[in-house]
Amino acid sequence: MKPTKGKNKEIIWMILISLAAFVLRYMFRDVISNDMRNCLLPWYEMIAGMDLRTALTTQVGNYNFLYQLLIYFLTLLPGEAMMKYKMLSVLFDFLLAGGVWLFLRDIYGQRKAIAGYAAVLFLPTVWLNSAAWGQCDSMYAAMIIWAMYFLHRNRICTSFAFLGVAFAIKLQTIFIIPFYGFLFLDGLIQKKGKIRIYHFLIIPAAMIATAIPNLFCGRPVWDMISVYSSQTVEYDSITKNYPSVWNLWKLSYHADKWWCIGVTALILMGLLYWFCLKKADMRKRHFLWCAFLLTYTCVLFLPAMHERYGFLYEIIAVLLAFCTGCGWIIAFSVQLVNMKTYFAYLYGTPQNMELLSICNLAIYLFSIYAFHREMEGRPIEMEILRREENTEGGTDRIRSASTMVISSLDRKAMAALTFLFLVFGSMHLGQMKAPVTAAQVGKETEAGTDVLVSLRQKQKVHSICIYSKMAPKDPITVYYAKDGKWEPIGKDLTLGGVFTWKEIVADVETHQFCVIFSAGKDEIAEIACMDEEGKRIPLIPSGTPKELFDEQECIPEIPNGFYSMTFDEVYHGRTAYEFLHGMPIYENTHPPLGKSIISVGIAIFGMNPFGYRIASLIFGALCIPVMYLIALRICGRSDYAVLGTVLQITEFMHYTLSRIATIDIFVAFFVICLFYGLIAFLQEERLRYLVMSGAAFALGVATKWTALYTVPAVAVILLGWMAVRMQMRERSMAPFRWGDSLRGAGPFRFIGICLACFAAAPALVYALSYIPFARVYEGQNIFQHAVSNSIHMLNYHEGALKPHPYSSPWYTWLFDWIPLVDFRTSFQGVKSSISTFVNPLVCYAGLAAVAHHIYLAYKKNMTAVVLLIFYLAMLLPWVMISRTVFIYQYFICTKVLIVMILHSIRNLGFVKEKKVLCLTGGLSAAFFILYFPVISGVAASELYINEILKILPMWKF
Known part of the structure; x- marks a missing residue:
């Protein structure tokens, strides 16, 4: 049977989206995280030096049997180790997006399914996790999303089998277990449940099935448990760069971890009671809401959470966004918060963990409120984004050519908006006064190389500022007077600019400076000194050359872009000045x-x-x-x-x-x-x-x-x-x-x-x-x-x-x-x-x-x-x-x-x-x-x- 035209379109769109997503990941192929450098690559080298039996029976690193087996297979493939790690994770990115596509396709049809597929692949924490970080969170998350898909379709055994595979990859699969447990309890209460106790036994069975090669080579099955138990004691901080609520209280991991776990359990039980009280439809209509809130609760309140542990609820939030309008607010907000923690780890960017924790808690409380509205039959709708049917491709002003009429209202709007821009644009545009008089100093000048800068009294000087008119990157030396001697300030100092204030930080107490201009000829307009509050210090006006001390009012405070040329202004602004005065032209790399x-x-x-x-x-x-x-x-x-x-x-x-x-x-x-x-x-x-x-x-x-x-x-x-x-x-x-x-x-x-x-x-x-x-x-x-x-x-x-x-x-x-x-x-x-x-x-x-x-x-x-x-x-x-x-x-x-x-x-x-x-x-x-x-x-x-x-x-x- 030939595929339909709609099916062909769907395949084409998914191919195009996949190519774009792969190109995006390719851009970050050279990023080396500390985890990659200190853990994954050394583990790879250790396993690469082992035979199959040794590799399957020896614990390397802190990941479980299945991931270690995958690493062994990676060592058999050609290529760079880091690239192979990342390609494995990227492969599971697409498997994860495929699970979301199937889920949405079953419920909402082709269009939303393709949009969900794209949303997951382009979700920042997804491609950063795999392509930049080289981590494997998409592997266990993909298995969980597929498990949820089969659970939603009432294929219970298949769902638990996928859940077991997810457990075999990472312990963080435990975050979804409360949801499965609540579905079981809700089924008992409602007497409609299809989940039975024996279904939970499929999880260890599936885990053991993934470990058959290891067990066959002689690895004891107990090691599967010991690997995860060792992980729970490895991290001894109340939080590990995740913005959990415990950042707001300085708790001790060793003294308070069980209390935090107990609080989490109480909150989970409170949610179960609330769901039952409100008769939440956990199996169908509120399936994603319940999965999201329970997973989010675990990560937000459990101790020792890493920034990557929010990965699962971020994916569920994307699914939720296609089910309810406010889900987009939640999905976008959790991305912003968790991206900050990702970047703090990957790039060392500063972050305020207390502020992020407050934001994270606010998102959680908003989610609770939104679900409350959902169950009350008053959902928070994104009505603003609701669209009319059959409108795409309709507006084509070029095809329907016509003469444009500019009304008086249009003219007034243009004038008002242009004036508005001029008002904001002129704010802090630049000083209307700059030093004009200048002197030539240096080895080839009458003034010589040394310039004395004398203060009226001995005091603390934060910096000395020099306004050069024409002295690009010429070397200078600065000394200050101390106990009858000259002491140097800084090393390898240069002026480095034209029509620009050069600030040289001194932080010394003195009454006099000596600035030595060692180039042949520099054109200097002014020299000033600034105090600890960033204000100009009065100088003795009798200094020489006098042109260097006669326009002190041109710099009332520490110089910034308001007083000086910035970036390429030193080329274009300078050359404009040269055009005006018929001087030799400096910048000739662009038309005039x-x-x-x-x-x-x-x-x-x-x-x-x-x-x-x-x-x-x-x-x-x-x-x-x-x-x-x-x-x-x-x-x-x-x-x-x-x-x-x-x-x-x-x-x-x-x-x-x-x-x-x-x-x-x-x-x-x-x-x-x-x-x-x-x-x-x-x-x-x-x-x-x-x-x-x-x-x-x-x-x-x-x-x-x-x-x-x-x-x-x-x-x-x-x-x-x-x-x-x-x-x-x-x-x-x-x-x-x-x-x-x-x-x-x-x-x-x-x-x-x-x-x-x-x-x-x-x-x-x-x-x-x-x-x-x-x-x-x-x-x-x-x-x-x-x-x-x-x-x-x-x-x-x-x-x-x-x-x-x-x-x-x-x-x-x-x-x-x-x-x-x-x-x-x-x-x-x-x-x-x-x-x-x-x-x-x-x-x-x-x-x-x-x-x-x-x-x-x-x-x-x-x-x-x-x-x-x-x-x-x-x-x-x-x-x-x-x-x-x-x-x-x-x-x-x-x-x-x-x-x-x-x-x-x-x-x-x-x-x-x-x-x-x-x-x-x-x-x-x-x-x-x-x-x-x-x-x-x-x-x-x-x-x-x-x-x-x-x-x-x-x-x-």
């Missing part, structure tokens, strides 16, 4: 237009942080109305346009890159203008939109070569659209016409117009952008500069392979894995940080929207096709580029993600659509407020930043 734009702000406001950042802020604000118009065209409604703009305003990377003097915000603006023109042309077929796109493309290429990545997208979209129109012409035998402004334009003329817009005009603008080069270097004209510098840029980027602590491969951008820290300083428990990364809501909702758009494209939704082409065009080049890259190179993709999120919401057809829009915007704004300190440079508590904001391990703000 972006630096020319920055120089306008410097010309108006001076060479200070505000002056070289204001242009970025203005262009960041200009992105707001463009995003509004794109959203209005894609979705056709003002409320969607408002949401798109809110997502843009609260997107972290947009906020950060709009407030620093780099060129990424300029090229992003030009690219989204190009995108808007392209969408408008597809809808209205007017020449002016092609010209607009071409002009934006020209300016983008003259700013940064990233704009060139749009070329394949533009070519594919326009040629595809032309082919469709020609096909329509052939069918209708009508003359070829595109629109009023392109009347009579045949395909060859249309191609000529496109070449003029996207080739000839950009080439001219690109050459004109080199006017600043021609001013300084008169030996070549602008065209020669454009060619020679482009060759230089190509060679530079091909060789930019030097590792960087914040570099990140392209695939990590999809998960917001490694932020770029532009600036970071801390003082007395307070930290100031400016970090570039994506708003988590935009990142992860956008990733889901990409998957949804693949489906919509399959359903022939042309808007989805266009969005996917543009997204992939901006992402895929980075897959093939081998140079060192950073997350800000994903910036333009995030703008497409925002549009995809809007389009997905529009196509999903939510019944309470307005509330979904409000919820989406509200969550994005909440993330923005929460993370504002680490994207704005505003000082905040180190405790808050380290223990609350650091969710992912590489978020090193």
Whole structure:
């Protein structure tokens, strides 16, 4: 019998999901945990040196017979030991997801089953456990989920057999035993139970069956029990990195463990009484609720729990999420809590265990309350996510082309939202005053190498700060006066920056410093000293050179990003200053237009942080109305346009890159203008939109070569659209016409117009952008500069392979894995940080929207096709580029993600659509407020930043 069409679709989706899940795990193949290094690999080496009989009769490590047998078989296979461990665990990840798929397929059908399969495979604690940690929790959990599946289908013996195999793998299977025991007792009470006492005997029978090879080789059966009994005495802490309730009380494991076990037993019995009192349907309707709560209770209240012991109830929570709306809240919350403990172990990230325990207890109590509502017939429903039937693939604004009307309300909304961004963007943007007067010091200067810094009186000095105008990475030496002698401060000190305050921590008591500039010539503008409270210390104004002590008010406190250049500002901001003053040009690895734009702000406001950042802020604000118009065209409604703009305003990377003097915000603006023109042309077929796109493309290429990545997208979209129109012409035998402004334009003329817009005009603008080069270097004209510098840029980027602590491969951008820290300083428990990364809501909702758009494209939704082409065009080049890259190179993709999120919401057809829009915007704004300190440079508590904001391990703000 041939499989049905629906069956084929299901298989295809599961294959695609499995491939994506495997790729995700492959990314973490090189992570070596302490468990892998100190336990699993040594056990492997010991077993590898044994013959079969010795390996099956000798206890190695603290795992039971079955796992040790599997390790022995691994030693017979080729390959690296760590990879084989991880592949074994990954295999059981898929078996675990398969159990969830079967469970949901029986109850809810194909669609939810596939979603559950994907949810388990992409659950962070699942793939971290196997692919990063190399642990085997998915092995016993998979057996338990299969056991629960067969139990739900009343195949009792099969269920207990799987339970026995799970016990043979890990003792943590005991967490599900209360559920089986309660089902047995409930059956006795209700006189309807199918579980009998003898069924529990299947568990040891199955365990012994898995140990037959060991027993045959002479291993005593008692060893199966002794292995687990030794595990229970091995760990002597009341908790082992799991956020149990006992973290809130400092109990002693040896004195209180039996009391904790007794409390757990009482709570379990209380739950049984409650279930019976409320007549919970443990066998069917409340099957998953009871399994989840009982398992959760065991892990939360038993002593000596590890962070991985929550693995089982996390999987049951996913199953529960498909049964009840509030289950998603529970599943998401337990993931957040347990991820923090995973990352603490794997990556050493800080955590506040008491806070995590409070959160864990709150989730548990919420689960109890939710189940109470469920049994009362008043379940907590996620009505906001309820959808209309037969809506997917329906909204296609490009296919139903129309002229867009911008109402007065739209204009007011754009103006208000742009103003709102300018208000928040200008907050702590940068000081409007920086040292101007400067002196040249060093071996080749009249001032010489030594500069004396004299205080008015002897006092404690926390640090000495030096503002260099042009002194990149030049060495200096600092001494302080002590008892008539000079004592050195620090070793191998360098200035390391331009137009930047360099802070040198001293923490000494003195009345005078001597700073020695040992380079040939450094241009220094100011030197200041800071006290223990971070405030400036008055100096004797008669120091020489006097230019170094005449603008002390420019640094009232410990310097941060508000007072100095950060990250690549030292290239782009500096070069803009050089453009303005006709100086030799330092940064020539990108086209000049972006630096020319920055120089306008410097010309108006001076060479200070505000002056070289204001242009970025203005262009960041200009992105707001463009995003509004794109959203209005894609979705056709003002409320969607408002949401798109809110997502843009609260997107972290947009906020950060709009407030620093780099060129990424300029090229992003030009690219989204190009995108808007392209969408408008597809809808209205007017020449002016092609010209607009071409002009934006020209300016983008003259700013940064990233704009060139749009070329394949533009070519594919326009040629595809032309082919469709020609096909329509052939069918209708009508003359070829595109629109009023392109009347009579045949395909060859249309191609000529496109070449003029996207080739000839950009080439001219690109050459004109080199006017600043021609001013300084008169030996070549602008065209020669454009060619020679482009060759230089190509060679530079091909060789930019030097590792960087914040570099990140392209695939990590999809998960917001490694932020770029532009600036970071801390003082007395307070930290100031400016970090570039994506708003988590935009990142992860956008990733889901990409998957949804693949489906919509399959359903022939042309808007989805266009969005996917543009997204992939901006992402895929980075897959093939081998140079060192950073997350800000994903910036333009995030703008497409925002549009995809809007389009997905529009196509999903939510019944309470307005509330979904409000919820989406509200969550994005909440993330923005929460993370504002680490994207704005505003000082905040180190405790808050380290223990609350650091969710992912590489978020090193």
